[in-house]
Amino acid sequence: MSEQSVAIDELRHLLDGHWEDLRQRARTDLEPEWALGEPGEPVEAQRERVHRQLLELAKRDYGRIGFPRAYGGTLDYGASCVMFEMQAYGDLSLVVKTGVQFGLFGGAVARLGTERHHQAYLEDIMTARLLGSFAMTEEGHGSNVQQLETTATYDPDTQELVITSPTPSSKKTYIGNAARDGRMAVVFAQLVTGAENHGVHAILVPVRDAGGNALPGVTIGDNGVKAGLPGVDNGTFSFDEVHVPKDNLLNAFGDIGDDGIYVSHIEGKNARFFTMLGTLVRGRVCVGGGSGSAAKKALAIAVRYGAQRRQFEAPGSDDEIVVLDYLAHQRKLLPRLAKSYALSLAQNAVTERLQELHGTPRPEGQEEDKVAQRELESRVAGLKAVTTWHALDTIQACREACGGAGYMAENQLAQMRADVDVFTTFEGDNTVLLQLVAKGLLTEYQSMWGDLDVTEMVGMVTRQVAEGLVERTTGRAGLQRLVDAAKGRDDESAMDDRGWQLSMFEQRADHTLETVGLRLRKATKDNAFELFNGAQDHVLFAARTHIDRCVMEAACEAEDGMADGPAKDLFGQVLSLYALSSIEDDRAWFLEHGRLTTTRSRSVTAAVNDLCRALRPRALDLVDAFAIPDALITAPIAQL
Amino acid sequence: MSEQSVAIDELRHLLDGHWEDLRQRARTDLEPEWALGEPGEPVEAQRERVHRQLLELAKRDYGRIGFPRAYGGTLDYGASCVMFEMQAYGDLSLVVKTGVQFGLFGGAVARLGTERHHQAYLEDIMTARLLGSFAMTEEGHGSNVQQLETTATYDPDTQELVITSPTPSSKKTYIGNAARDGRMAVVFAQLVTGAENHGVHAILVPVRDAGGNALPGVTIGDNGVKAGLPGVDNGTFSFDEVHVPKDNLLNAFGDIGDDGIYVSHIEGKNARFFTMLGTLVRGRVCVGGGSGSAAKKALAIAVRYGAQRRQFEAPGSDDEIVVLDYLAHQRKLLPRLAKSYALSLAQNAVTERLQELHGTPRPEGQEEDKVAQRELESRVAGLKAVTTWHALDTIQACREACGGAGYMAENQLAQMRADVDVFTTFEGDNTVLLQLVAKGLLTEYQSMWGDLDVTEMVGMVTRQVAEGLVERTTGRAGLQRLVDAAKGRDDESAMDDRGWQLSMFEQRADHTLETVGLRLRKATKDNAFELFNGAQDHVLFAARTHIDRCVMEAACEAEDGMADGPAKDLFGQVLSLYALSSIEDDRAWFLEHGRLTTTRSRSVTAAVNDLCRALRPRALDLVDAFAIPDALITAPIAQL
Known part of the structure; x- marks a missing residue:
């Protein structure tokens, strides 16, 4: 080779x-x-x-x-x-x-x-002999699923659960496998025994007979045409007193005994429901990973086209220029390519973590590591948001970079773009997910500080953040040493100094979290909503920058594990392009917070341009390394 | 009322x-x-x-x-x-x-x-008895249409033009009305008489007979499925020595006499072709305007839904909060709503200008105002780019703001999003159009300075820009007075001071253009491409900020014409939101160039948030004022 x-x-x-x-x-x-x-x-x-x-x-x-x-x-x-x-x-x-x-x-x-x-x-x-649906979302509640309205009421006389859609807004909707193929559904409903509501639980409910007809009491609708995903039969379910045996309750976290008494090892209905949801975190891992693949495929198509397509002559020449030689074209594709690399490595890290926590049986008697589980959920939620938005943005940029050809279905970008769109919404709306990330971070904050008053806290913030949170999110001591080495000489570091780049990601995330924490601590019972709402953009920024930092750290750890040589050097440039593009995007923040001088801020832009130029000759190699099966790239414009 | x-x-x-x-x-x-x-x-x-x-x-x-x-x-x-x-x-x-x-x-x-x-x-x-196509784009040339390969060669023996597609890449493609309905096409081709090429001209070529069959020598293809615009029959044409009478040459700018001699009142084939294209500027005006309407309709749908949809309880309450009350939701919709207002007024201004220059017969003997025509073309090109990107971005934001419902075709956003996508490409690729804008501005620069050397020029730049260009782009003396009044007290101006806002738009555009001009003046024959290419991001920024400024000025002039009262006050807030959002988006630039202090930069963000809150109660009114026919908003989620 x-x-x-x-x-x-x-x-x-x-x-x-x-x-x-x-x-x-x-x-x-x-x-x-x-x-x-x-x-x-x-x-x-x-x-x-x-x-x-x-x-x-x-x-x-x-x-x-x-x-x-x-x-x-x-x-x-x-x-x-x-x-x-x-x-x-x-x-x-x-x-x-x-x-x-x-x-x-x-x-x-x-x-x-x-x-x-x-x-x-x-x-x-x-074996797909039994096709089924996951019926959580209702017309009235997509994000706030604790407030689902469907009820599952225990009937002690028959030992059955009675599933009911009490209002029009309780209709289950956007449910995959519902409109055409599903025979059974996992229905999320408020579980009621006697007069007591135990919160949302999942119940297996048959919805169609073997012939495909809706069962008595089940009304099935069709969501019809969507922006994308035409092959998925999304539909609706409404239930009019549908009886199922109580054994259909999925009872790992709560059950109804033969005596009709509800039992659970988890106290509190919210805690219980969120524990159940936590076990389903894999869905978000998949959505993030899948959208990452779509972005890579779009980049492979656009880079291959851009490396062949010519338009406009160079001055003094009759030859037209290959469009990927234009800086503007490189700027459209290469930073997104670099980000795809970084996100891919972060995706690998959460997948491995998922496997550790959920894919390996816990030794007998060992308690679940709740902190680890909460961290995983937060990381997955944030990475899902960042990756799905990245995919949407990247496929769109690729479409535009391919001009009219990109708009033609045969070149594959159109359908991908339309399909991936809803990835930003399903398995958790991205904005809501980022708030979840922020909430997790702020909760750690609160528990760290307890009852300190605000003045005391201000004094502590810098230390705590630097010592506490930082070490926890930076997985490896090696990275921390890089960061420490870079500190205090921000202005002299070379642009490709990994420690400096890392420290910029770290400062952005920590300082944002720290200040948002200070703002929110002023909350009282009376002003809580106004205060939180007024800081919502700040809160979302804190979440996003935290995830950016996790992504950067995952990519740096992967780099650390590489053997020295040309591949590592090449990847090093890719990673610098990711890091510097991210810093460039937020350079207003760095300037506002005195973390970049104006001169250095402009150097970041220049460095991004330099890296685009430097990576241009390797662009085809970089998409080849995705190793997307050739047979799946059928776009005529992407054939070399 | x-x-x-x-x-x-x-x-x-x-x-x-x-x-x-x-x-x-x-x-x-x-x-x-x-x-x-x-x-x-x-x-x-x-x-x-x-x-x-x-x-x-x-x-x-x-x-x-x-x-x-x-x-x-x-x-x-x-x-x-x-x-x-x-x-x-x-x-x-x-x-x-x-x-x-x-x-x-x-x-x-x-x-x-x-x-x-x-x-x-x-x-x-x-009357649509004759349906036709506009056959310019070829597979090999979409943006660089001067290099179209199709030829129209004059045959003196028959006094006919012979239309030929000499290569596979010369196939006309993405042509509307081609795949199904067109009977005739305006074909753009290199016009050749004898051995001489006179550049690209337009020729009427019948393509189908009355029965809809392709005429001899014409091969018609179908572009098939696209990302959107499913009702438009885009297709391809190839010509194999198709003969048409020479009278089919559209001869307003160049003709072949009965003696077979080519005549034109315009010297130079490029100048001639660009003059022809210039007369077709209306297409870009329409595309900009149409995409602006799509953005407005999307906003009407999303704002109406957001003003009803509730999700998550307020602390200490059982009532869920209307989603448009969340700052993050306001931030998604209201700055885009404000920008839609500003763009709409700029669109009106170019449409009126088009009417003045193209819609009114020139008095006998009066020469065409070439400077005015060039300015119109530039303004239209830039506004088309900015508005179509705005539409794409806005419809997408609206889709996401409507969650899963936004993804359903019945709610109308999906099809609009898919359709508008290609508006950023057709009638001129947006990136190429912005370069055209920049080129126009820089050409004025060059002619203004002639042979001054670089050192002299540096000294002149500030004066020239302040005195020369500024006055020309600011249509009214009234606006200039506002700007002048704000100058020198940038830091003390209130955020809603229109003069300060205008001056920020002006500084951003002027300084960017000025510095890009300085960079490009260093070009020699040997480094021209590298130099230009290295500055391409800078060039594009100069174009965009110039257009932003034109938009702001058009909106300010419209405001100037309003009678004092509640409507003007409300519009004033909308315009401030547009201005401050734009400044916020580019605050890195303003910081880097010492036009904002870090404190004031953060105040801009705070002011955007304040305006979102202030305009929230008027959001429905603001979309109502678009006066989109109710019958065309069929989205179930937008019914009040």
């Missing part, structure tokens, strides 16, 4: 991470006929095609990945996220349909259910 | 501008059945529907607007742009199809042709 090929392969290895073997297998396995769609087909044909492909995948045992081995599952839990990523190089309708069946529906049965459900259903779910 | 209604009506009047009567008529005329589409219909059904609606519009004489009265045209030239805007509240496929037929095809015949063409074709074009 040439030195160039070696470097590409080393970068692929870096990006592939822990599940490299699985990814390599998927690259040859994912045949176009059961991974790609046909844009422009009518909705019904798309749904039929995706349904057929889903069965095909199940036939090849893809549905078994990540389920317990005791019930016929294969591979590990994290592997199911990686497969979602790999499949996302193909048709996203199929990926989402697969995610609904095996991830959301199957995952809920596996994680929220117990042996009786596993015995009864897992084999049929993994 | 209540004071509130009076204010809404006054704002509507302000936005309606010069063609208020026409807009008011259109509001009642535009019936849903021939203005709306049906998302999700198969492509063929969409095309059929749009074709039918086009004929319906023609039957109601909409096709006659803006054509010469001598040939049966009605209303004036600018009115055709205004109708495009109004129609854009309906289905955008229909708008684009209409634009292709009456604007591009009909407009080319009217503007590039002469009496013989007008006599022969205009009546049939206006």
Whole structure:
């Protein structure tokens, strides 16, 4: 292999991470006929095609990945996220349909259910003999799901649960597998025994008979045409006193005894519900990973086109210039390419963490590590928000960079763009998710400070932030040493000094969090909403910069693990481009807070331009290292 | 009427501008059945529907607007742009199809042709009896249309032009009306007589017979499915020695005499071609205006939904909060709403200017005002870029602000988003258009300075910019007085001081242009491309800030013309929100260039938040003032 090929392969290895073997297998396995769609087909044909492909995948045992081995599952839990990523190089309708069946529906049965459900259903779910829905969202409540209105009321006479949609706004909506294919649904509802509401629980509710007709009391609707994901049959459910045996309650976290008494090992209905939701965190990992793949595929298409397409002559020449040689074109594509690298490595890190916490049985008697779980949830939520927005923005930039050709369905960007759009909304609205991240960070703050008054706190802030939070988020001591070495000489550091870059990410995140904490501590009972609301932009910025920092740290750790050589050097430039673009985007903040001088701020822009120029000759290599199966890139403009 | 209604009506009047009567008529005329589409219909059904609606519009004489009265045209030239805007509240496929037929095809015949063409074709074009295409773009050349490869070679023996597509990349593509309906095309081709190439000219070429079959030598293809605009039949043309009479040359700017000799009153083939293109500037005016309407409609939908939708309880309350009460939600919608107002007024200004320059016959013997024409072209190009990007960004933000509901086709945002996407590309790629703007500004620079050397120039820059360019772009002395009054007290001005805001827009544009001019003056023959390319981001920023300033000035002039009262006060807040959001977006630049202190920069952000809060109670009024016909807003989530 040439030195160039070696470097590409080393970068692929870096990006592939822990599940490299699985990814390599998927690259040859994912045949176009059961991974790609046909844009422009009518909705019904798309749904039929995706349904057929889903069965095909199940036939090849893809549905078994990540389920317990005791019930016929294969591979590990994290592997199911990686497969979602790999499949996302193909048709996203199929990926989402697969995610609904095996991830959301199957995952809920596996994680929220117990042996009786596993015995009864897992084999049929993994083989797609039983297709199901995950019925959480209601017309009135998408984000604030604690306030779902559907009820599941225990009837002691029949030992059944009675599922009811009491209001028009309690109608379940946007539910995948609902409009056409689902036979059963995991329905989230307020569980009521006697006069007591125990909060939201999940109940298995059959919705269609074997012939596909809605069961008595179940009204099924069709959400019809959407912006994208035409192959997913999103629909609605309403329930009019639908009776199911009480054993259909997915009872891992709360149960109704034969005596009709509700029991749970978790106190408090909110805590209980959020614990249940926490076990379903994988869905967000998948959505982040899948959108990351879509961004990579868009970049591969746009970079390959940009490296061939010529427009406008150079002065004094009759030859037209390759468009990727224009700085403006490089600026559209290369910083986004760099960010795709960084996000990919952060995605690997959370997937591994998910595997550690959820994919490995806890030794007998060992308690769940609640702090670790909360951190994982927060990281996943934030990374999902940042990655899905990145994907949307990147696919759009790629579309525009490909001009009119980018608008044609055959060049694949159009459908991806339309499909990924809703990734910013489902599995948690991005803005709400970032608030969740901020809330988590601020809660740690509060518990750290207890009852100190504000004056005392101001004095402590710098120390605490520097010593406490920082060390926890920086996984490795090695990175911290880099940062420490850079401190105090911000202005003299070279632009590619990794320690300086890291320290900028750190300062941005810490100072923002610190000041938002100070603002919010002034809250009293009477002004809480106004105060919080007035700081909402600040709160969201704190969350985003925290995630940016986590991403940067994950990428630096990956770099740390590389052997010295051309691949590491190349990746180093990519990482600098990511870091400096991010600093450039927020340079107003750095200037306002005295972390950049005006001269140095302008040097950041110059350095981004320099890196674009430097990486231009490697742009094709960098998208090659994504190792997207060639058969899935059918865009005529991307053929070399 | 209540004071509130009076204010809404006054704002509507302000936005309606010069063609208020026409807009008011259109509001009642535009019936849903021939203005709306049906998302999700198969492509063929969409095309059929749009074709039918086009004929319906023609039957109601909409096709006659803006054509010469001598040939049966009605209303004036600018009115055709205004109708495009109004129609854009309906289905955008229909708008684009209409634009292709009456604007591009009909407009080319009217503007590039002469009496013989007008006599022969205009009546049939206006009535849509003759459907046609505007065949400029080729597979190899979209932006650099001077280098089109199609040839039209004069054959003296037959006095015919022979149209040929010499290479695969010379295939005409993305041509509206080509795949299904067009019978004739205005084909742009290199005109060759003898051995001489006279540059690109437009020739009328019949492409289908009455039965709809391609004529001999014409190969017609179908671009198939696109990201949006499903009702427009974009397709391809290739020509294999197609003969047409030489009289089919649209000969307003160049002709072939009966002696076979080419004649033109314009020297130089590039100058000639750009003069021809300049007469077609209306297309860009329309695209800007139409995308502005789409943004307004999206805002109307999202604001109406946001003012009803509730999510999450306020602390200490069981009531959920209306989502538009959240600062983050206001930040998503209200600055974009304010920008829509400002862009709308700038759009009115260019439309009026177009009417003055192109819609009014020049008195006998009076030369064309070339400077005014060049300025118009530049303004239109820049405004088209800024407005189409704004529309894309705004519709997307509205989609996200409406959550899952925004993704459903019935809520109208999805199709608009997909349709408007290509508005950033067609009628000139936005990035290329901004470069055109910059080029125009820099050319003025160069001619102003002539041969001064760089040192001399540095000394002159401040004076020249302050005295020369500024006065020319600021239309009214009144605005200049406001700016002058604010100068020198930047730091003390109130945030809502219009003079200070204007002066910030002015400083940003002038200084950027000035410094880019200095950078580029260092160009020599050997380094020209590298130098220009290295400054490309700077060049694009100069263009954008110039357009921002033109927009701000147009909005300020509109404000100036309002009578004192509640409507003016309300508009004043809207305009401040536009101005301060723009300053906030670029505050890094202002900080880097010492035009904002760090304290004041942070105050800008605070002021944007304050204005969002202040305008929140008027958000519904502000979208009501767009006066979008209720019948065209069918989104269930937007019903009050």
